[in-house]
Structure formats: C-alpha cells, structure tokens
Amino acid sequence: MALTASRSLHLGGPPEIEVKEVSFTYRGSTEPALHGISFVQRRGEIVGVVGPSGAGKSTLVKCLNRLVPSFDNGTFAGVVKIAGQTLAEQRVCDVAPLVGMVFQDFESQLFSTNVAHEVAFAMEQCGYSREEMVQRVGAALRAVGLEGFESRDPATLSGGEKQRLAVAAVMALRPRVIVLDEPTTDLDPQGRAEVFALIEQMRLQGATLVLVEHDLEALRVCDRLLVVRDGRIVADLPPSELMARVELLESCRLRPPDLSLLCERLGITPHTQTLEEAERAIRARFRICATACESRLDYDASASSCLPVTRVGQEANKGRQEALIEVRKLTYAYPEGRLALEDIDFAVGSGEFVAIVGRNGSGKSTLAKHLVGILRPTRGQVLLGGRDLSRLTVAEISRHVGFVFQNPDHQIFAATVEEEVAFGPRNFGLKPDEVAERTQRVLAAVGLEKLRFQDPFLLSKGERQRVAVAAALALNPRVLILDEPTTGLDFFEQRRMMELLTELNRGGVAIVIITHTPWLVACYARRVVMMERGRKVFDGPVRQFFASSELLENSAFRLPEVTALSRRLGLVALTVDELVSVLEARS
Amino acid sequence: MPIYLYLDRGTLFHRFHPTVKVFGLFAVFWTVFWLDHPVALAPVGALLLGVAHASRSWANFRRLSWLLLLIVFFTSLVWILFFRVGAPLAKVGPLWVSRASLEFGLGRGLKLAELIATTIIFLSTTKVEEFSYGLRALGVPYRVGFAITLAFRLAPLFIDSALEVVAAQSLRGHEFRRGGPLSRLRRYAPVMIPVFMGALRKANNMAMALEARGFGHSPRPTSFAEYRFTRSDLFALIALSVLASASFLAYYLGWAGIKIR
Numbered sequence: 001m002a003l004t005a006s007r008s009l010h011l012g013g014p015p016e017i018e019v020k021e022v023s024f025t026y027r028g029s030t031e032p033a034l035h036g037i038s039f040v041q042r043r044g045e046i047v048g049v050v051g052p053s054g055a056g057k058s059t060l061v062k063c064l065n066r067l068v069p070s071f072d073n074g075t076f077a078g079v080v081k082i083a084g085q086t087l088a089e090q091r092v093c094d095v096a097p098l099v100g101m102v103f104q105d106f107e108s109q110l111f112s113t114n115v116a117h118e119v120a121f122a123m124e125q126c127g128y129s130r131e132e133m134v135q136r137v138g139a140a141l142r143a144v145g146l147e148g149f150e151s152r153d154p155a156t157l158s159g160g161e162k163q164r165l166a167v168a169a170v171m172a173l174r175p176r177v178i179v180l181d182e183p184t185t186d187l188d189p190q191g192r193a194e195v196f197a198l199i200e201q202m203r204l205q206g207a208t209l210v211l212v213e214h215d216l217e218a219l220r221v222c223d224r225l226l227v228v229r230d231g232r233i234v235a236d237l238p239p240s241e242l243m244a245r246v247e248l249l250e251s252c253r254l255r256p257p258d259l260s261l262l263c264e265r266l267g268i269t270p271h272t273q274t275l276e277e278a279e280r281a282i283r284a285r286f287r288i289c290a291t292a293c294e295s296r297l298d299y300d301a302s303a304s305s306c307l308p309v310t311r312v313g314q315e316a317n318k319g320r321q322e323a324l325i326e327v328r329k330l331t332y333a334y335p336e337g338r339l340a341l342e343d344i345d346f347a348v349g350s351g352e353f354v355a356i357v358g359r360n361g362s363g364k365s366t367l368a369k370h371l372v373g374i375l376r377p378t379r380g381q382v383l384l385g386g387r388d389l390s391r392l393t394v395a396e397i398s399r400h401v402g403f404v405f406q407n408p409d410h411q412i413f414a415a416t417v418e419e420e421v422a423f424g425p426r427n428f429g430l431k432p433d434e435v436a437e438r439t440q441r442v443l444a445a446v447g448l449e450k451l452r453f454q455d456p457f458l459l460s461k462g463e464r465q466r467v468a469v470a471a472a473l474a475l476n477p478r479v480l481i482l483d484e485p486t487t488g489l490d491f492f493e494q495r496r497m498m499e500l501l502t503e504l505n506r507g508g509v510a511i512v513i514i515t516h517t518p519w520l521v522a523c524y525a526r527r528v529v530m531m532e533r534g535r536k537v538f539d540g541p542v543r544q545f546f547a548s549s550e551l552l553e554n555s556a557f558r559l560p561e562v563t564a565l566s567r568r569l570g571l572v573a574l575t576v577d578e579l580v581s582v583l584e585a586r587s
Numbered sequence: 588m589p590i591y592l593y594l595d596r597g598t599l600f601h602r603f604h605p606t607v608k609v610f611g612l613f614a615v616f617w618t619v620f621w622l623d624h625p626v627a628l629a630p631v632g633a634l635l636l637g638v639a640h641a642s643r644s645w646a647n648f649r650r651l652s653w654l655l656l657l658i659v660f661f662t663s664l665v666w667i668l669f670f671r672v673g674a675p676l677a678k679v680g681p682l683w684v685s686r687a688s689l690e691f692g693l694g695r696g697l698k699l700a701e702l703i704a705t706t707i708i709f710l711s712t713t714k715v716e717e718f719s720y721g722l723r724a725l726g727v728p729y730r731v732g733f734a735i736t737l738a739f740r741l742a743p744l745f746i747d748s749a750l751e752v753v754a755a756q757s758l759r760g761h762e763f764r765r766g767g768p769l770s771r772l773r774r775y776a777p778v779m780i781p782v783f784m785g786a787l788r789k790a791n792n793m794a795m796a797l798e799a800r801g802f803g804h805s806p807r808p809t810s811f812a813e814y815r816f817t818r819s820d821l822f823a824l825i826a827l828s829v830l831a832s833a834s835f836l837a838y839y840l841g842w843a844g845i846k847i848r
Binding site: 065067070071091092093094096097100101103105107108109111112113114116117120121122123124125126127128129130133134137151169170173369372374394395397398399402403405407409410411412413423424427428457471472475 | 812
C-alpha cells in the first residue's frame, strides 16, 4: 500500500490535477506501464515524480496532456482532470493551453531560428493576435531571465539557456500546469543550477509544477514526492519524510541523499534536512568544538587536515605508472579558426582513473577525441605508448584505446548483443574461436551474458550503454575513455556502470571519464582534470579538487552533500563512509 | 555552432518580403531551367554573383565551396564525355568530345552551379520562419510549408549524428572503403542503421514536442513576425517576372539551346 502524507493537501487550493485509477498498457506489451494510479495535486503545489528507469514516470506525466494515449498508442483506462476539465477525446494540441510540457531533449523541442519566435510558436498555433504575442513573449523571457536574447539563434544558447527557453515557450501560453520531464538530464552543472533556480522562482510565484527527476537532493524544492515503481505509486510523501526512508529509496533504486544516509549511519533522528542542522547535530553528538574546527578551514593550503595526510598523498600517486597516452602542448582550432583547446599537457598512466570535468563547451570532449585520433591537433602532439598518434590509423589506435560515446545508439546496429560485441574483433581479422572467446569474456565482465541473444535496440539505456562498453572492451584496450557514460541512467544503473569501470580499472585498464556528476567523481575517480575555455586549469587528486572553493565555483560543480558538510567540520570527506569512519575514530 | 545557413546581415535582400524571396527562388529556378547554352546561362551567373556580393553571402559560399566545385566539375565532365553528339573535336581511345558536347557539358555544370548558388543565397537571406510564411502566402498548406522548413532544421542534426556514427564505427576497426561497389554499399549498414534509428527517435521526440506546443490547434495559425510589402518588393517582383519571361522567350526563340554541328 502506498504511504501517504498527512500534509499532502496542505496547500488547500482547488485540485488542479486529478488522476483517478489510470492504467495504461503500451501496444505490443503484455505488462501494463501504469496500474490504477490515482493522485490529486492542488493549485500552486510542486510535485516531484521519482523512481527507477522504466518505472512509468514519463508515461504517467504524458497522461496529463494526452500524449498518452494519443501519441503513444496502447490501452488506456481511468480519468485525468485538469482544472476540473476531464481530458477524454481531446487532441494533444488542444490540451496545450492547459498543460505545458518541457522535455529532456532540448534539441528536439526548439523549432525556430530566434528566441522570440520560439516563445511565440505555441501562441501562433493557438491563433493569438500579434499584440498579445508581443506582450507575452516579453513577459515569458523576463520570467526565465532571457530578456535581451530575443534575436539570438536558439542553437547558439548554452544547454541551461535552451531549457529555460523551452520553459518560457511553455509559460507564454500560461497553462494551468507545467510538467518538466527530466529537464536537467542533458545539462552541465551550470545548466542544472539555472533550471533549478528557475523552478524555485516559479514555486515562489505559485506555479503548479510536476517535475520528473532522478536527483533526489534537487527535489527538496517540492511539496510532495511521488515514488513510482513498476507502474504504481508506492509512496506519496513530503521530501523530508521520504528522504528519511533510506531503505524504501534503495529498494526503489533511488540514491538516498547523503544527509539521510549519514543520519542513518550515525543514528541521528529525526533525520536532518539541511547542512546547518546536520552540522549542529554532529557537533553535539561528537562534541566537536566549533572554534577548534574553524581554525582548520584552510582547505586550499592543506586539503583535509582532519584526515590522515598520507591518504591524500597516496590518492595522488596511486596507479600513476608509465604514460600510456601523452598529450604535449596540444592546440586545436576549428576550421573557422576558433580555438577549442590551447596548450594542453596531459598524460594518462596505466591503472589510472581520471575524471575530466568542466562546463559544456570547455573542451572536454574535444580533448578526449584527440586521445583516440578522431580529431588531429592543429599544433602539438599526442603520443600513444611513445608513438605519434598522427602516424597511426584510427583502427590501429583503437587496439589500444577504447572510446565509448555518450549516446550508445550511435554505434549499435547488429541484430543481437553478441553480434554487436563481436563486430570489432571481426574487423581486426581475429579467428572465429578467438572472437567467440573474447565476446564471451567481455559479456561476462559487463554482466550481459544472459542477454547475449537479445536485440540490443530492445534493451534499457543502461544496458545499451554496457553493450557499448563491451564492444570497446572486446578490442582489449589498455585505456578506456567514456564520454558521460551515466547520462540518463538511474542511480542503480549509474552505480552498476561505475562499479563495472572500477572492476576493469582494478584489472589494469586505465579509465578516463567525462562527467558532470559530482558524486561519481567523489566516489570513483582518483584524479581530476578540469577544463575551462579550452585550457586545463586543474590536474590533481580528487580531494584537492573538492577542497578548492574557487575550482568548484568555476566548474559550477555542486558539492556532494557529504563533502559540503565535512567542509563545515573542517574536513574534506568524499563519501559518507569516509566521514562516518573519521567521526567514529574521533569519538 | 549555428546549424542554419542564415546570415543576419540586414541587406536589402534580407529585408525583402518573404513572398518575394520565395517567388524569387522559384523564378530563378524557372529561368535557369529553360537555358542550356553556357552563353545564355552566363548572364544569370553574373547576376547571381552580384546578388551574392550585395547580400553578403560569401561566407556560406566559402563553407560549401568544395561541394559546389565537386558537383559542378563532375557534372560537366560526365556530360562532356557522354553527350556523344556532333563532329568530334578530339579523340582519346573510346572517348571523344565535340563542340556540342563541350557546350552541353559546360551548360549543365553552370546550370547546376546556378541552382545551388540560388539556394545558398536564398538560405543565407531567409529565416526558416520567413520561408514558411512565404510558402503559405503562395498558397502552400501550412503543414506542408512547416514540414519543408523543419527538414532544413533537421538536416544538419542528422549530418552531425552521421559523422559521429562514422567515427564510432571506425574506432571499432570498420573500414568503409574495402571491396567492390556492392560490398562498399553493404559496409555502410553499420552507419545507416544507427543514423536511421536515431532519426526516427529524433523525429518522434520532435513530433511529440510539436503537439505538446499546440501544433495543429488552430486551423489558421497567426504569425508573430510582421512583414510589410514595400516598393522595393514590388520592383523586385517585376524584375524577377521579366527575368523569368525573358528566359522562356529565349528558349522559345531557340536562342538558349545547343546547336548540333
């Protein structure tokens, strides 16, 4: 039975959304995607929808504007009412003035060549007069902080700006409800921060929002959270109550916030919701003197004085042996002359685990593409095992360096998982028995043996990402480079992917990941390279990176909660386990 | 990187009414269609060079120069060698050229170059919204006009995606240029399948987003952009009409064709 909050209807306004016994089964599927879901959302409420991949979150929110069942065909049952109107036979376009929707893929929801036209698009479709459109375009752009961008081409905006534009385009129709379906998944930390600042502002203005999101910590802004699992709502609680239920969250493949995990581990009840509360509780519990720790807040000079110093040193040096790939004074300019990389010196040694971070457009992917020879330097050199990469063919390079693109669908084409993985070794002319042996070995390594005869197009995004990793591993590379390998994956899939990479790393494969996810860097990487406007601005141990306020600000990285809390206590802990062990050692 | 060819230059050609621009596109196509002889095509080419200069579209010509040159060169070459009409001027083995084949080949190359140049100038001076508006003004149904303009929006995205797929498959040791023509065609399957699947997914997402933004709600969508028909537009329309008529007249009088000697 679903857990229900006593305060769920606290806002007391009239119901804006009423969902009664909604079920939906996609055409061709035997299992329903939604099983008799019911909930009510009041005017001015913000409701977050969370759950693992494939739980039915997107299907549920698509019912609110009739994309389900009008667009995605299947068997629909139940009633959806928006502002008292029952949505029954309406077309999706007729529901647009009532329910606005912002999607994850910002490229697919922008159709115009300038920002003002983009915002006016929906109003044109609904037959608004020009005067009305001019007035509303201005108001919507002001609301999302894009005033002055009217004549800009949307393609030239940053990811965060594009998503804010998508919100403005929806807001211009002044719908009763705005649904945001994973609006920050494809954004860098700066873009995420922009979108969440906008959501906070909309909350203060009394908007009725439905927000689908993987990151629980970001959902504290909501009034209620619906947890969806296997097409059912298994909990409907305020964020503070839900986040205290660590076991429930983990059973739903959600990442419990660091503060909740910490409170659980330290036995602090009730669970604290803010860093200030957590700091007070820990200081009281462990009798940490405020003045004593304040005297040790000089993070940049000496990262983590409360942690054993040797550990930091070990992190810096661990695994750094001979350089497998070496980049010397690398400069790369686009054909039109704009510099993408400038004077980069960088090396990856065997057994290293490196995270490349930085804002969108900082040069991370361009650098990575040089490491596999997809791009050739304008100036400088890339050496692979001491040999100049420019003298090797891409195929020769790929025997030593594997590259996994952000979108696994850019390489998948075969009829079965096994065929897909065997494609690379076959291209290199390996004998059939050797191809079979390698395929079997890498499928076992990535945990896909049972799916070897499956059509890869029918797998989940996490599984397809693992197929892509397996395909790269099948060439026995000594270095594996992954461009944002966890984008769009839920917590369970993210952790599974990272554990796979850790396992490969233990086996001797050097790992280089490009990522925007702070907790992944904190938990798994050992070295951070930070890019900013085509230049390398930091290259060092993870702890040193998280200890520097300036670097964090420039990268727009949001500190993992546990790291932020530990810094308040004069430490730089990267994981909950680490902070717990330090605190317990002190006590 | 901008994904359109549109260059925001604010020249007279940019300021023309969308209807005039779309009419101009079709009028130049019509003009070129009736002309075969390079001498007849040359004035139109000179006119287009002038327009390219006045509309400050050279950046796009530079961007697409390799494509333009390649297409024009090979088209001319193929027609020169295979338009086997008239008395031979020169002969090498089974290949020979005549004055007629030279004129016809050069004419075909020039014709193609002018069609491409017209399109580049049009796209450099016309926003997608103007294109859609112009098509509607000329009686093309809104949905059809929007679909055409959307194709321009999507094409660069698909090209980017195809380049990424080619890179991904090359990194897996795939060679595209091995074997005969049929084998080479088959070797493109690892590119075509992901690109096609990605295109379907993208088109599906876009269609969903369009419907969610009210596309099709009103049978008569309004327009945010405001366009005024000015005296320059009228002059341009007259000039284009004269050009198109002159071309047809030249064809009708037999001045623009290839004479076989």
